[in-house]
Amino acid sequence: MSNALLQTELGNLPLIARGKVRDIYSLGSAPDADLLFVASDRISAFDHVLGSGIPDKGKILTQLSLFWFDFLGDLTRNHLITAEAAQFPAELQPFLSQVAGRSMVVRRAQMFPVECVVRGYLSGSGWKDYQQTGMICGVPLPAGLHESDRLPEPIFTPAAKNNVGHDENISFDQMILTIGREHAVALRTLTLSIYKKASDYAATKGLILADTKFEFGLIDGQITLADEVLTPDSSRYWPAASYSPGGPQPSFDKQYVRDYLESIRWNKQAPAPSLPDEVITRTREKYLEAFRLITGSEELDEGLGV
Ligand code: ATP
Ligand code: MG
Numbered sequence: 001m002s003n004a005l006l007q008t009e010l011g012n013l014p015l016i017a018r019g020k021v022r023d024i025y026s027l028g029s030a031p032d033a034d035l036l037f038v039a040s041d042r043i044s045a046f047d048h049v050l051g052s053g054i055p056d057k058g059k060i061l062t063q064l065s066l067f068w069f070d071f072l073g074d075l076t077r078n079h080l081i082t083a084e085a086a087q088f089p090a091e092l093q094p095f096l097s098q099v100a101g102r103s104m105v106v107r108r109a110q111m112f113p114v115e116c117v118v119r120g121y122l123s124g125s126g127w128k129d130y131q132q133t134g135m136i137c138g139v140p141l142p143a144g145l146h147e148s149d150r151l152p153e154p155i156f157t158p159a160a161k162n163n164v165g166h167d168e169n170i171s172f173d174q175m176i177l178t179i180g181r182e183h184a185v186a187l188r189t190l191t192l193s194i195y196k197k198a199s200d201y202a203a204t205k206g207l208i209l210a211d212t213k214f215e216f217g218l219i220d221g222q223i224t225l226a227d228e229v230l231t232p233d234s235s236r237y238w239p240a241a242s243y244s245p246g247g248p249q250p251s252f253d254k255q256y257v258r259d260y261l262e263s264i265r266w267n268k269q270a271p272a273p274s275l276p277d278e279v280i281t282r283t284r285e286k287y288l289e290a291f292r293l294i295t296g297s298e299e300l301d302e303g304l305g306v
Contacts (some may be wrong), residue, residue, distance in 0.1 A: 003055060004052065004053025004054060004055045004057070004280075005040050005041045005053065005058060005098060005102070006040060006041060006053045007040060007042075008023045008038050008040065008095075008098050008099070009037075009098070009203070010025060010036075010092070010095050010099070011091075011095070012218065013025045013027075013036070013091060013092075014026045014029070015101055015178070016035070017035050020042065020044040020049050021039060021040060021042050021043075021049075021058070021233060022037055022038060022040065023038045023040060023045065023226075024036065024037055024038075025038070027089055027091070027092075027105065032108055033107070033108065034081060034105055034106065034107060034108060035106050035107075035108050036088075036092065036099070036103055036104075036105055036106075037062075037103060037104045037106060038058070038098070038102055038103045039057075039058035039061045039062045039102045039103070040053065040058050040102075040269055041053035041054050041055055041056065041057045042057075042058075043057060043176070043253055043254070043257065043283070045060035045257050045258055045261055046258075046261065046268045047268075048268070048270060048272035049272060050257070050272045050273065050274065050275060051219035051257065051271070051272055051273055051274030051275070052274040052275040052280055052289060054280060054283050054284050055280070055284055056284060056287070056288070056300060057284070057287050058102035058178070058301050059101045059227060059301075059302075059303075060101045060287045060288065060290070060291045060300065061085065061102075061206070061231045061232070061233060061287075062101070062102045062103065062104060062228075062291035063291065063295065063297075063300060063301055064102070064230065064231045064290070064291060064294060064295065065104070065230070065231055065254075066080070066083050066104070066197065066227045066230050067294060067295045068229045068230040069224055069225070069229060071197075071198070071201065072194055072197065072198070072225070072229070072243075075190070075193055075197060076190055076194065076223075076224070076225045077218070077219070077222060077223070077224045077225065078224060078225040078226070078229075079106040079107045079219065079224055079225065079226040079227075080104055080105075080106055080108055081104075081105045081106055081107060082104075082105050082107070083103065083104045083303065084303065085099065085100040085101070085103075085303045085304055086304070087105075088105060089101075089105070090096070096304065099303075100303035100304050101300060101301055101302045101303030101304070102300060102303070103303070106226070107219050107224070109216075109217025109218060109219045109224055109226045110217050110218045110219075111136050111215060111216075111217040111226065112179050112183065112187065112215070112216050112217060112218075113160065113161045113179070113185070113293060114160060114161065114170075114175055114178060114179060115158065115160075115161055115180060115213045115214075115215060116156070116158060116166055116187050116188075116190075116191040116213060116214040116215065116216060117156070117157045117159055117169075117191075117211065117212070117213045118152065118154055118155070118156055118157070118191050118192060118194075118195040118211060118212060118213075118214075119136065119151060119155055119157055119160060120151055120154040120195065120199055120208075120209065120210060120211065121148055121149065121150050121151060121208065121210040121211060121212040121236075121238075122134075122141075122145050122146070122147060122148060122149045122150075122151060123147065123148055123211060123236060123248070123249070124211070124236070125169060126157060126172065126211070127147050127148075129169060130145065136155065136157045136169070137155075137156075137158060137159075137169050137170060137171050137172065138172065138173070139155045139156075139157065139172075141155075143241060145248045146245050146247075147245065147246065147247055147248060148210070148238075148243075148244075148245040148246065148248065148249050149245045150245070151212055151282040151290060152193060152233050154195050154196070154199075156188045156191055156192055157169060158170055158172065158174075158175045158188075159213070160174070160178065162294075163287075172184065172188065173280050183223070183229055185236065186223055187223065190216070190223065191214055194225075194267065195209070195212065196300065198230055200213070201239065202237065202294070204295065205293045205294060206239060206240050207237050207238070207239065207240060207252070207290075207293060208237065208238040208239075208240050209230070209235060209236070209237060210236035210237070210238055210249070211235065211236050212230055212234055212236070213234050213235070214227070214229060214234075214270070215227035219223070221305070229245035231260075232252060232253040232254075232287065232290055236249075236251070236252075236289065237251075237252040237253070238252060239252060252286060252290060253285075253286045253287055253290060254283070256279050256282045256283050257275065257283055257288070260276070261273070262277045272289075283300075288300075
């Protein structure tokens, strides 16, 4: 098995941010310079980056995003410039072994400080909110729903992006106060139509897309889909065959990891543990299975052309 890439080192290229999974670089020093998003093989659980990576996870996430950007092309513009290593700028060429197959060069957008979450099923923070208030983000729901139930129709439940700590569910009215009515309405409509198209497609592959989150920004004044899209990191996918509402559903990709972490009774504080080889191997297989199911490709693209 290949080794996991835990962190990139790209010489003098300015690192803008290191998220839980991605390393983001600026391609040039202009304030509107393009960005390089590299998805590492880091994996997080319970809000911590674990001590072990999952080999090829970053390639899988990047290639899933690329599939979906293309699939959604008739609904929305996106920030992608290229994911082909041969077209990467010259300063990246010495680093192809780190970046090829797992990276996207993108236009820098003025991001809306809102996560556009859409839910077709009752789970996660939505289920918590519903139990307390009967609503999610101010959207009233019928009484008597159970955890993981399918909602009467998909709902838009935005979250404010917090620089520290957790994103916070907000009402649509609060979103309007933050970014203005016109943009808020446009993002809600777009989010719901993307979810419809993507979840219909996922269903044909035996997957329930329970919920997902998109991030949009403005490029040349136009609303543009940015960030990663419809990856297991930004979305809840459930196998339709074993769907059984009335409790939490096993995570498609991270269940072995979560089960292992529960079994060792880790206190969910840093430092996060490493994973045994068997958990790594089985988790990698799950990511590959998601990739194959969704894209219909058997093999990962190494990003180096043929
Ligand atoms: P987490 O690891 O919990 O997701 P994070 O969101 O800070 O934390 P990343 O997701 O790796 O880490 O960070 C990506 C950042 O880049 C996000 O703030 C996202 O809004 C931003 N972003 C995505 N696409 C673009 C773009 N085209 N232009 C500018 N910023 C972008
Ligand atoms: Mg993020």
